[in-house]
Amino acid sequence: MSSAVTSGVAIAANPWLAQPARIAALTQEVAGVATYHLRFVDPEVNAAYRFRAGQFNMIYLPGVGEVAIGVSTGGVRTGGVAGPTPRTDAAAAEGPTWDHTVRVAGQVTTALSRLGVGGTLGLRGPYGSVWPLDEFVGKDVLLVAGGTGLASLRSAIYELLNNRDRYASVRLLYGARSPDTLLYASEYPAWIDAGMEIQTTVDRAAAGWTGPVGVVPQLQSRLRPWAPERTAMICCGPEVMIRFAVRAALARGLNERQIWVSMERNMQCAVGLCGHCQLGPQMICKTGPVVRLDAIEPYLAVEGL
């Protein structure tokens, strides 16, 4: 009768088992921001890993903790736009790297910034929703980013540009604090060559800056040509910036089903469980990070939600 106690049901795999990964290369982007080109220690795990633009991984530093970081690009790129990764990594033959652009902002990212090439960490993922690029075919795709929010759009940018002929236009409006904090600036020429229009703006100009000074929504209001009915907008940046960018887009005739945003929240478990990442009814790690505006619009304006 002791069988009453045992259960035949298979117990689920443990989601907390991050896989060991190594920093294969490191790119210092702007002050306080670096891109880590990571490769799983186990070649099979590395070869099998897949993600889609918009998703994130949990980076684990033993003894310190975990942090959710978007996959900013990565994987084997075949043809199309040259990969953005400056491959100082002599061992590129070891397989693709998975790139994470990280701003030093807390304990985990500070500890990460002290690791150099060859350093090891834990990686689990990918998690979260994706930029629905397939829905944008034939449309004017508008990317709106602020600060390090551009990192969340980078893999989408490469995917859009690698299939550039599927979209009517691909335009990026990007704002940063100052010219020297514009992320991925060295990649812009390649993006432009591949058929993307880029407008940048800064809060504070510096010597030699000839571009506009101001915030991204100002670029939005001046954007021409403008065909709201066939535009899809994707947006990432600080929450305040998202609010204003969304307002500017709605004012120019987009509706809530044409706008997708990627939200930043405290994500601990990444599986819709720990409760840390909620925004109104949404658990950002489960239904997000990419959400269509109509799902969160009523909550975006509420302070402290």
Added chain:
Amino acid sequence: MADQAATCEAFAAELPRWIAKGDFQSLIDRLWELGYRVIGPTIIQSAIGYDELRRVDELPRGWTEQQSAGSYRLVQRSDGAWFGFNVGPHSWKRYLFPPQSVVARAERQGDWWQLHDVPDDEPAFAFLGVRACELAAIAIQDRVFLNEHHTDPTYQRRRERALLIAVNCTQAAPTCFCTSMGTGPQCSAGFDLAITETADGFTLEVGSERGAAVIEGLPIRQATADESAVAETERARAEEQISKRLDTTDIRNLLLGNLDHARWDDVARRCLSCTNCTLVCPTCFCHSVTDVTALDDGSIDRVRQWDSCFNAQFSYIHGGVIRADVRARYRQWLTHKLASWIDQFETSGCVGCGRCITWCPVGIDLTEEVAAIREVPS
């Protein structure tokens, strides 16, 4: 668990059985023999909590509690009833989703860290004395921990092996409002066995094959019509005594449509952000994971601990806290529990057990907060 509900229905047609109080120890003995770790109500630090139980005299026989907003007191009963109380500060959550557990262990391997499972060696639980509202709370946590997005291995292992012996309430506290939430006071599904206490014994319903197997050969017979009728009267008393109400009509939209209501400022002036309500809540599941380094071998445990949306650090992100004031935190708790929980899990997060009312040091009553918002929506 759908299959459990289905088996319950299959067994519902059967007539109740009867176990005399003098024979009840044999049930507990049987559970231990079968390898279960029996957990049941017992007096812990001037309150009725849940702990390991081996003998019937460890039950809070002859005791009851007086509960009201912000207050809980044990008092002696005149009738010596064994289960003549409702719910205390503990819930079964502490066994299925322990306050602290190791989710993974990191060990050095060459120049990297390998993460391993840490096997949960807890034996199967037999929960004795699960109230209707608590069965509902377990069903809600099933949706949280065992869903298509995610299955939590610790919860799953403990939950699937646990035997649930429910007890029907024969009284209700002034803080109980299960009738408003549609969860009680009568246990209708989700149990393996369910008992109703009368003066000399218990009527017993079998809710699953597992429950039927457990009682095989014990001194249990069919209940007489009289015994069944007395049990029915006892159960009816609980329902009659329930006085607290929560109007749940369109509650999701009521709360999410009033995020700037003045009542949030009002409650923020009273709330101490002490986290009590979230810790006693049988469905709150928020947690944090931190690393603890072992002093001997340098391995690192990833330790999961209950957390609370009332902790300031809870909404921490990149050097800042999103919900910096108590107003935002109380609002997060209440709107999550009663409104956005519905979006996330297709059920309310509240079962009407009233624990958060009793254990709030300043006596905040969520039913009153909702009523105030309903009275004058903004």
